[in-house]
Each structure stands twice: as C-alpha cells, then as structure tokens.
Amino acid sequence: xxxRRKSKSIKVGEVTIxxxxxxxxxxxxxxxxxxVMSTINQIKELEEYGCEVVRVAVPDSEAAQAIKDIKxxxxxxxxxxxxxxxxxxxxxxxxxxxxxxxxxxxxxxxxRVKVVAKAAKERDVPIRIGVNAGSLPRAAxxxxxxxxxxxxxxxxxxxxxxxxDFDLIKVSLKAFDVxxxxxxxxxxxxxxPYPLHIGITEAGTPRRGVIRSAVGIGxxxxxxxxxxxRVSLTAHPREEVIAGYEILKSLxxxxxxxxxxxxxxxxxxxxxxxxxxxxxxxELLKIDKxxxxxxxxxxxxxxxxxxxxxxxxxxxKAKAILFKKGKKIRVIEEKDFVNVLxxxxxxxxx
Numbered sequence: 001x002x003x004r005r006k007s008k009s010i011k012v013g014e015v016t017i018x019x020x021x022x023x024x025x026x027x028x029x030x031x032x033x034x035x036v037m038s039t040i041n042q043i044k045e046l047e048e049y050g051c052e053v054v055r056v057a058v059p060d061s062e063a064a065q066a067i068k069d070i071k072x073x074x075x076x077x078x079x080x081x082x083x084x085x086x087x088x089x090x091x092x093x094x095x096x097x098x099x100x101x102x103x104x105x106x107x108x109x110x111x112r113v114k115v116v117a118k119a120a121k122e123r124d125v126p127i128r129i130g131v132n133a134g135s136l137p138r139a140a141x142x143x144x145x146x147x148x149x150x151x152x153x154x155x156x157x158x159x160x161x162x163x164x165d166f167d168l169i170k171v172s173l174k175a176f177d178v179x180x181x182x183x184x185x186x187x188x189x190x191x192x193p194y195p196l197h198i199g200i201t202e203a204g205t206p207r208r209g210v211i212r213s214a215v216g217i218g219x220x221x222x223x224x225x226x227x228x229x230r231v232s233l234t235a236h237p238r239e240e241v242i243a244g245y246e247i248l249k250s251l252x253x254x255x256x257x258x259x260x261x262x263x264x265x266x267x268x269x270x271x272x273x274x275x276x277x278x279x280x281x282x283e284l285l286k287i288d289k290x291x292x293x294x295x296x297x298x299x300x301x302x303x304x305x306x307x308x309x310x311x312x313x314x315x316x317k318a319k320a321i322l323f324k325k326g327k328k329i330r331v332i333e334e335k336d337f338v339n340v341l342x343x344x345x346x347x348x349x350x
Contacts, residue, residue: 001251002224007195010126010168012053013077013098017170017228018195023221023253024228025244026197027237028055028081033063033070040073042237047076049241050256050288053228055079055101064091071096079128086112093119099170101128104157105135113157117166126168129157131184132201133175146175147183151191158192169194170228174201178216185225195227202232209233210243217247242285255290258345261306262295269297270317276337283342289349293341294323303328311344313337 009019017024027046031038033056043054058064058080071078079099080092084106092100093116100120107113120127131150140149150173161169171194173184181200189196200216203209213231220226231243248254262277263269277295284293294312296302299321302314307326314321320337322329322344332340 001222004224005189005196006193007227008167008169008193010170010195011124012079012126012170015052015077017053017197021227023226023248024052025050025241025248025254025256026053026055026079026228026230027051027240027244028230028232029057030237033057033059034066036066036069036073039066039070043070043074043076043078046237046241047074049238050245051076051237051241053077053079053099055081055230057081058088058092059083061088061091064088065095067092067095067097082107084108086116089116090119093123093125097125099126099128101130103130103132103135104153105132105137110160113160114164117161117164120168121164121166124168126170127161127166128170128172128197129154129161130197131157131171131173133177133180133184134201145180145183146177147173147180147187150175150180150184151187154188155191158194167194170197171195172197172199174199174232176200176202176212178212178219181216182219185220186223189225196225197228197230198226199230199232205234206239206243209235210239213243214247214250218251221247221251221253256288257290258284258287259290259292260284260295261292261309261312263297263305265297268300269315271297271315271320271334271337273297273315276315279338280341283338284345287345287349291345291349293345295341310348311341313341 007018029042031042077098080097081101082089131154133146137153175181198220200213203212231240233240245256265273292309294306294309296314303323303326306312311324318334
C-alpha cells in the first residue's frame, strides 16, 4: 500500500478530516429533509452504525430552515447539499449547517460563489467542491477526457475560493465509471493540498453498488488517496455505512465492529454454512467493538485457515469445534452453534 497523501486538515463540526486523521465515513439521508422527525430518526440510526458525518438534501428554503431543528436532535456534523440556488446555501448556514457541498456544474456564476464563501468564512464552515461527471460546468472543454474536465472544474473553483482568502475546502470528483473516477482523483491529488472526499456516484443497488464502490474506493485508498468517503447505494443509508467500514477494514485502515471470516462452502460441508454465516453476520451487527469471528464449513477450512480469528467454529456433521486463536476449545452441538459462538463474542468484547 502506498503512503497516504498528505492533505490540509479541516474541521466539519468536531470531526477532523485530512491531515492524517482516520478516514471518515459519511452517508446521506434518504428522507425528505423537511420532515424533521423522520430525518432525525434516520440520522440517529446512522449514528448507531458509526456514521461520522451526514449530508442532507436542501431542495428549497423549507428544507434549509429545517436544518436548525434537525441539528437539535442529532450528535454528528451535518452537511447541506446545495444545487442550483446559492441562496439555499446562505439559509443553510444561518440554520447551523456544519458544512456545505456545492456543485460547480450548477451553482452558477462566480459572484454567487463569492457570497457563499464570505458567509461560510464568517462561520468557519468548510465547503466541499463536489464535481460530478454528469453535471460538469458549461465551460468545460468537450475535447478533453471526462476525468480531465472534472479536474479542471475543481481547480477553477478552488482558485476562485482561494482568491477570496477561503481555504476551508474539501474536494470530490465522482463518476459512475470507476476508471474515470480513479483517473480524476489521481489527476488532482498532486495539484492541490485539500482533503479529498471519495466515492463512486450512483453506484446502484447493494449487490452491484458495493462491488463497484469497493473497486473504486478501495483502489484509491490503496494508492493513498482519500480522507473521507461515502458508499452511494440505492438502499437504506445504513448499508452505506456498513459497506464503508468493510472497505476500510479490508485494507486494515480502520477498526470498527467485527470482521467475519466465513468459508464459501462446498461439497465437503455437512451443515448449511450459508444460512449459518448469514445468521452470525446478523448477530454481529449488534457488536460495535473490533473482533475477528470465523464460521468455517469443515476441518479443511477450520482452525488452520482461520487461525488468526479471535474465535470461531469449524463445522462437521451435527457438531462443530469451537476454537480461539487457532486452538481447539471444545465440541458443540449444532443446535448451539450460534448461541455459543455469540456468547463467546460477547464475553470477549464485553
């Protein structure tokens, strides 16, 4: 893995982004922001899953004003997502938004950005320049590859903000196409010092979107690029948070909750290992401390291949070996597989 890119440190609320701080996991609400209680309830659920920063859509003035009440009911920083109307950014700031996301492709002329930057600077609120491949500025050069157009759009907006003595900046360059996204981030990483928010936009349903996001985000993280991230899925936002941490855990970049090691099953297995692993996986969602748990289908993929797991079971016909750190502890009956394993997990994380 390459050394992580050095970036300027900024604060979104009380959360530090960049400057060597841990990669921050974000999500975005799927509720109508104007429905204050539904939005608060969804954010509180995201908090339970470890979401560290949340973004809300601000389509009109009512949504912008709702931020004030939403903030009263949540514990994590809130970013206002602004498109088209710069006045909504001003309203969101007045309502106490901890950050803004503006899209250079539709926010409008420079004078509007200047007004927003001035108001954000007065409140020490950072702005994310969020470039999307599908909504590039009209001035973009169509002869250039999309990735280069994205980089150019971001740099022009950065230059504008810097000319206003504003440097509380975060940048993202997202596309649905994974190679385009990677090329865009690679292109801008050495051209400016600000933290990068990474992700694959409109990645799709969990089955497809998690894979697309893991390939794109994982590649960038492995190359040392990225300070905060969102896995964009057509699903409940808790799935975005869960997927985000799984990507980070797979690269040994964050510890958050359990890691499940499970064999893929084959003709040697004498229990329904797929059903068993899914049941254990569901139970592990209740655990918020790091622990490696193994569910293996036979002696071939038992304690030997999962010897670094903190605790696990290797299944045979109607029985399983319970093991810790590769050492066999005892034999348990099939009816007790999940209960015994989870009791061990709870004792080790309690």
